Amino acid sequence: MRWKMLFKLGLSVVVLVAVYLFFALHNEDDSSSTSQVIPDQQTGQHEKDNLHLNKESGGDVGSTDDKSLRSDAWRNGIHLSLVACGDREKESVILLKSAVLFTKTPLVFHIFAELQLQDYFKRQIDFWPDEFRMRVEYHIYNLSFPEGEVTNEWKNLFKPCASQRLFIPSLLTDVDALLYVDTDILFLRPLEDIWAFLHKFNRTQLVALSPEHEDSQSSWYHRFARHPYYGEQGVNSGVMLMNLTRIRQSQWLESLKQYYKDYKLKITWGDQDLLNIYFHYYPEQLYVYPCEWNYRPDHCMYMSVCKGGDRDGASVLHGNRRVMHNDKQPAFKAAYDTFVKHQFGADLKYEMLVALKRELEKTKYTACGKLPHIFYKQIEKYIDSLDIYKNNEKYGG
Template sequence: MKCKMLFKLGLSVVVFVAVYLFFALQNQNDSDSQVMPEILNNQQHGVQSSKESGGQPSNIAAVDKPLRNEAWRNGIHLSLVACGDREKESVILLKSAVLFTKTPLVFHIFAELHLQDYFRRQIDFWPDDLRTRVEYHIYNLSFPSGEKPNEWKNLFKPCASQRLFIPDLLTDVEALLYVDTDILFLRPLEDIWAFLQKFNSTQMVALSPEHEDKQSSWYPRFARHPYYGEQGVNSGVMLMNLTRIRQSPWLQSLKHYYNDYKLKITWGDQDLLNIYFHYYPEQLYIYPCEWNYRPDHCMYMSVCRGGDKHGANVLHGNRRVMHNDKQPAFKATYDSFVRHQFGADLKYDMLVTLKRELEKTKHTACGKFPHIFYKQIERYIDSLDIYKNKESYGGKP
């Protein structure tokens, strides 16, 4: 009897220990599964903000301090905001940036939650030699709390006003190039980034004019609010010294102007920027039209002299002309970037294809000036050929 009792007691102890070990290991696995994806996500993609909208603008980047490497400190920071169906053209935009730029790039992508995995999948699939030059961070949308975030989000186009709050969100970034998603770079980003060095002591943002011709420009004819200069400015390609912006009355002024003029503005955040720089013109640097070349520059007659002479540097397909048939030259250029595969020859693949497709648009308004769409790409390729030739003959590049 005593042996039986000892056997039962021993068996109970063994079962108890086995059950305890099982649950202890299970809890450890659960803990690891919760922690590791967060760590991996921070290492590979940067830190995301905690709220999609309505959150208090916060130091998103500050949590990410260990990632501050050479690329972050000395690279080119490029930002966009993607909502709705803009994810595919956004990736083509990023593709155009990395194709012509040798300096390390840091992408800051603000996107709706359902679009974020698309960006990760696309960029992570890029060839290794390109990925080593690219660091990217994806953030949720974030608008000031207590300021009717849905009003800000839906101001003009969905999420477009996010750009106004980037200085207070990326407080660990000193300078940034913000662009709309319907942009293509036709020239290395080093060249537009160099405008930061041309700012005087008061300038903190660079924009291009809304138009070159006052009689055709929207602002002198229709605006019911103050605007910058004679023609106003376009906000699609916006180079920013974020450090100076944070030291200015930027955010509070924009909120104030929104409350004062929200019933009179048509183009949302762009109108607010025009109002701001009407009152603070000394803070704005104006770069030429070829750095923000739009259909307005060629749809009636060619009015961008820099584009005529040197070609467009940055192509801005606003009003969705990259996707419809209203300006076939813009669509042909966009489609050429879509079809181009990383690793394919720029000269004999992209440039030849682009010229061939532009030839088909010569009967259209903007298609009459095909060199505007390919001249800078051709110039970049020529510079690569010169470099290769010097190397092959033992010369210094």
């Protein structure tokens, strides 16, 4: 009797083990099918075959002409790029956060970063809630500058790594168009709106930039530049919309290298000066969009000089000279801090807009703080559009 009991117990154990192994192997097959690994055509590395892939580049970026191998986001989305060095990683993530908060079109982030910063970007973006994470495909690249005796000079031109933007067209050779921004940027409206400027380019234009100043008499370039520059005021390079296909077909890279040799002892603002020199000689290749698309402290610190910002509010906020982090321009810092504190998924009207207005009220005695609508008007407009859409949905409009 005892022998029979032991036999039944042993048989039960064998059956349980067999069932466990069956389900374990079945789950492993399912996992491998949903996380299929395919060669990455751009770097030769491997990546998961899904919408929001995470890729590291070895710095030397290759290309593929077969865009059918790319995701739908890559083919039809908005490509946004930044370069992060030093201590710029945190503000870079807040920049990306501002982009995804207001934008419905799929976004493709191209992040050029020092090695020690790359893991931070991965951890931060992968931690975003699915509602926002699913809108984003991101790629992380090592820094890459032209090889030769001036490689270190390129890397340290003006600010560390800032000149990387000049070489993006020759690195991302299967990207047709891209918006490059400095890391001290906040988007205050959907990226679809600035992306639409690409359709306003004529046949010769390949880059869009905003003026460095609105008044030629006050312009730094007009007063101090020792090199050629674009127009009467020069242009600012912080928000740079690029038709990369056209750039690659132009004399872009070789010209910039030559201008650096010719003017390196006369330039002050590094890569921005080189861009000004380039567009001085090729003005037909530049589209100039208005100041509200690159709104900086210079537009309000003495008097309000950006008419578009006065009328419609800033579309892109550019906190250059680190005003997002110091007390020199409290209104800019108030805007940045509001984006830092805002939680993904929180109500935009009450947790973003109302909070921003409350913080701006504290800055009303400062030059830029006297113009609070410039910092919130586009956000308010976006929220109003959402409310109209919801009402139409509710009542079948």
